[in-house]
Amino acid sequence: MSMLNVKNLNVWFGKRQQRVDAVRDATFEVARGESFGLVGESGSGKSTILRAITGLAPNWSGQLSIDGNPVPQKRPKAFYKQVQMVFQDPYASLHPRHSVDQVLGETLQLHGFRDIDNRVVKLLDDVGLGQKFRFRYPHQLSGGQRQRVAIARALAPEPELLLLDEPTSALDVSVQAEILNLLTDLRADRNLTYLMVSHDLSVVGHMCDRLAVMKSGEVVDILSVAALRSMEASHPYTRQLFEASL
Amino acid sequence: MSNTQTLREWLLTETPTSRRHAKISAFYHGWLTLRSNTMAMIGLGILVLMLFVAAAAPLLAPHDPFTQDLGNRLAPLWSDGHVFGTDSLGRDILSRLIYGTRITLYIVTLVTLIAPVAGLLVGTVSGYVGGWTDTVLMRITDIFLAFPRLVLALAFVAALGAGIENAVIAISLTAWPPYARIARAETLTIRSSDYISAIKLQGAGPIRIITKHIWPLCISSLIVRVTLDMAGIILTAAGLGFLGLGAQPPSPEWGAMISEGRRFILDHWWVATVPGLAIFTVSLAFNLLGDGLRDVLDPKAGD
Numbered sequence: 001m002s003m004l005n006v007k008n009l010n011v012w013f014g015k016r017q018q019r020v021d022a023v024r025d026a027t028f029e030v031a032r033g034e035s036f037g038l039v040g041e042s043g044s045g046k047s048t049i050l051r052a053i054t055g056l057a058p059n060w061s062g063q064l065s066i067d068g069n070p071v072p073q074k075r076p077k078a079f080y081k082q083v084q085m086v087f088q089d090p091y092a093s094l095h096p097r098h099s100v101d102q103v104l105g106e107t108l109q110l111h112g113f114r115d116i117d118n119r120v121v122k123l124l125d126d127v128g129l130g131q132k133f134r135f136r137y138p139h140q141l142s143g144g145q146r147q148r149v150a151i152a153r154a155l156a157p158e159p160e161l162l163l164l165d166e167p168t169s170a171l172d173v174s175v176q177a178e179i180l181n182l183l184t185d186l187r188a189d190r191n192l193t194y195l196m197v198s199h200d201l202s203v204v205g206h207m208c209d210r211l212a213v214m215k216s217g218e219v220v221d222i223l224s225v226a227a228l229r230s231m232e233a234s235h236p237y238t239r240q241l242f243e244a245s246l
Numbered sequence: 247m248s249n250t251q252t253l254r255e256w257l258l259t260e261t262p263t264s265r266r267h268a269k270i271s272a273f274y275h276g277w278l279t280l281r282s283n284t285m286a287m288i289g290l291g292i293l294v295l296m297l298f299v300a301a302a303a304p305l306l307a308p309h310d311p312f313t314q315d316l317g318n319r320l321a322p323l324w325s326d327g328h329v330f331g332t333d334s335l336g337r338d339i340l341s342r343l344i345y346g347t348r349i350t351l352y353i354v355t356l357v358t359l360i361a362p363v364a365g366l367l368v369g370t371v372s373g374y375v376g377g378w379t380d381t382v383l384m385r386i387t388d389i390f391l392a393f394p395r396l397v398l399a400l401a402f403v404a405a406l407g408a409g410i411e412n413a414v415i416a417i418s419l420t421a422w423p424p425y426a427r428i429a430r431a432e433t434l435t436i437r438s439s440d441y442i443s444a445i446k447l448q449g450a451g452p453i454r455i456i457t458k459h460i461w462p463l464c465i466s467s468l469i470v471r472v473t474l475d476m477a478g479i480i481l482t483a484a485g486l487g488f489l490g491l492g493a494q495p496p497s498p499e500w501g502a503m504i505s506e507g508r509r510f511i512l513d514h515w516w517v518a519t520v521p522g523l524a525i526f527t528v529s530l531a532f533n534l535l536g537d538g539l540r541d542v543l544d545p546k547a548g549d
Contacts, residue, residue: 056443077449085447093440097462101265106458110448132260135268153444 001068003161003193004030004053009062011045011052022048022057024217030161032067035187035194037204037225039241040214046197047088050163053195054085066161081111084154085163089170090146094138100124100149101134104156111157123152126189128182144175151182155190162187164196168203180207201245205229213238276542286538292531300347309338311345311498320514330520333503334510339520342498346521349499350528353414353483354476360418362468365425370456370464372426373433384430390423395478396485403491410483410499413492417482421475425468432464466543473536477529484525500525 011023023045030036038046051057053064055075064071066082087093094103104120113119124134127148138146147167154162167183168176180203187194198204204211205228213221213235221235233239258275262268280286299306308327315336323331330339372383390398402416436442437460445459484501486492493499495506500521507518 054447056446080447080449085444087440087444089440093444095441095445095459098459099268101268106445106450107448110450135262135265135271150444153448157448 001032002029003032003034003067004036004195005063005065005068006049006053007063007065009049009052009060009064011048011057011060013057013059022217023052023060026062026214026217026219028212028219028222030193030195032160032193033191034210035196035208037208037211038195038197038214039199039201039204039211041199041241043216044214045217046199046214047165050085050165050195050197053163054083055079077111081157082159083161083163084157084159085165086147086150086154086167088166090143090150091138091170093150094146096138099135099137100129100141103149103153107153107156113156119156123156126155126186127152142175143171144178147171147175147179148182151179151186155186158190159192161193161195164194166197166199169198169200176203183207201228201242213241279542280538283538283541285534286541289531289534289536289538292527293535296347296351296528296531299344300351303344303348307338307341307344309341311337311342312496313337320510320517322514323516331514331516333506333517337496339503339517342503343500343521343524346498346500346503346524349410349493349497350480350483350525353410353417354479354532356414357417357421357479358472358476360414361421362425362472364418365422365427366429366461366464366468368422369426369429369431370433370460373430374437374452374456374460380430383426387423387426390420391427393420395420396482399482399486400489400491403486408491408494410493410497413483413486416486417479420482421479424475425471428467428471429464432467433460436460436463466540469543470536470540473532473539476532477525480525480529 006029007027009023009026010021012019012021014020026045026049028036038049040046048057052060053071058073066079071079098106101120104123105116108116108119120134121131124131129145129148129152133141133145133149138149141149147170151167164183168179171179183194184207186192194207196204196207205225208225210222210224211228212219213223215237221233221238223233223238227233228242231239231242233242256267257271259267259271262271280290308329315332317336318328318332319334319336321328321332321336323329325331328338328340330343333339333342368383368387372380372387393401398420399413399416402419403412406412406415442455442459445455450459481501483492483499484504487499487502488505493502495502503521504518504525507514507521511518
């Protein structure tokens with residue numbers, strides 16, 4: 001059974017003349033427990049696919065199904081318990097007036113958990129932040145620490161599928177490695193499925209099992225990471241992308 | 247360990263042990279920031295003094311503010327028993343000022359409780375929901391903004407009847423549109439940000455998003471605007487009083503006192519000047535405190 005099934009997905013912005021088709025006819029499948037990468041240049045519609053899956057981009061057509069259940073236009077609460085997302089920029093994804101405790105506490109409360117105190121403590125430990133960060137505000141944290149908080153927030157409802165929207169591209173190199181290792185460990189511990197967007201092929205090569213290549217809104221190629229490593233690409237655009245990233 | 251820790255260390259700790267501890271600690275940090283701002287402390291001092299004067303008016307006032315003494319009208323400053331002199335009916339100006347503090351505080355408090363809250367509500371809903379709701383609410387706001395403030399307030403008071411409560415309602419009705427505009431502008435920049443998307447992904451509804459996530463970010467700019475508007479609010483109340491539609495004589499409202507003294511301003515300047523200085527001092531105090539509060543309320547400017 002596949003965890004995520006995307007079939008003929010179209011996403012567009014604007015109406016009539018101003019309509020822009022950001023994603024056209026995208027079809028791919030992510031197996032349970034798999035880590036799947038979406039790569040492509042800026043503006044190719046990678047992030048838009050994630051936003052369409054979560055409902056943040058409201059104009060979409062096609063079929064989306066999570067764990068075999070079709071996703072309706074209006075997402076039920078149970079959907080967000082199953083699917084969570086980590087945003088690209090940790091400087092923009094945390095509310096500037098909410099402490100770490102408030103961010104995690106509110107998330108847990110919204111998902112109907114009871115033992116919030118214990119869970120906040122555990123989440124912070126899980127993402128490698130100690131107790132002393134619990135009552136800090138975002139401006140008192142570094143970029144990497146913020147992204148750890150954002151990951152903790154995404155993990156709070158105990159999701160099965162985690163959507164990662166370039167989770168390390170706003171961080172500097174040494175911190176990138178830390179966050180990627182954290183994500184790898186979490187996936188092993190919690191048996192998560194990842195759908196990861198990146199423009200960095202080495203990150204995808206490190207993190208993913210398979211990847212899809214996107215170009216101007218379309219999925220042009222789907223291949224395994226083994227093929228990426230051995231540079232065996234069938235599609236000319238994929239080859240071009242590989243050569244450009246050498 | 248907590249026995250050896252001083253209270254100050256407990257308040258300034260980097261690692262609070264409970265939610266309440268963190269709150270108290272954050273409050274103390276805010277207080278320290280405010281305290282380091284001398285001007286804000288001056289403003290706060292004046293306002294605390296004003297509160298004290300309003301509360302203890304009967305004890306502090308040397309005379310009854312309503313007792314007339316026509317034999318001793320328009321007494322100059324520093325005259326016998328009347329430090330700030332007397333007005334056209336021989337009433338002690340100092341005593342009237344002291345009692346007037348109550349009225350001024352009353353008006354200012356009520357207006358600041360009504361107008362910014364109404365503006366915040368309209369502005370954030372309009373900005374967040376968008377579409378038709380936004381169009382309708384913003385056109386209503388435009389209609390209110392299109393009238394000169396005092397004229398609109400006059401119309402409302404004329405419809406509602408004279409008196410301080412109605413003056414407050416009229417001023418609030420004319421004061422909310424700018425707040426709605428500010429709140430809407432702020433909401434438009436906030437609503438598309440990632441942290442709002444993130445809380446949507448936790449299944450939060452629009453009411454929770456507006457009240458818990460958007461309001462806290464709009465409030466600091468509103469507070470600044472409110473403190474800057476304080477002088478205007480006091481003066482509008484005074485203007486209504488002058489036209490016989492606000493505070494009714496013999497109530498010692500500061501604005502009404504000025505307009506009463508206006509007739510003698512060339513020969514007996516203190517009758518209008520002393521309440522004028524009082525309004526000036528209070529407005530200044532609000533402005534100074536507002537500036538300081540903005541620094542405290544904006545955590546990004548914290549360090």
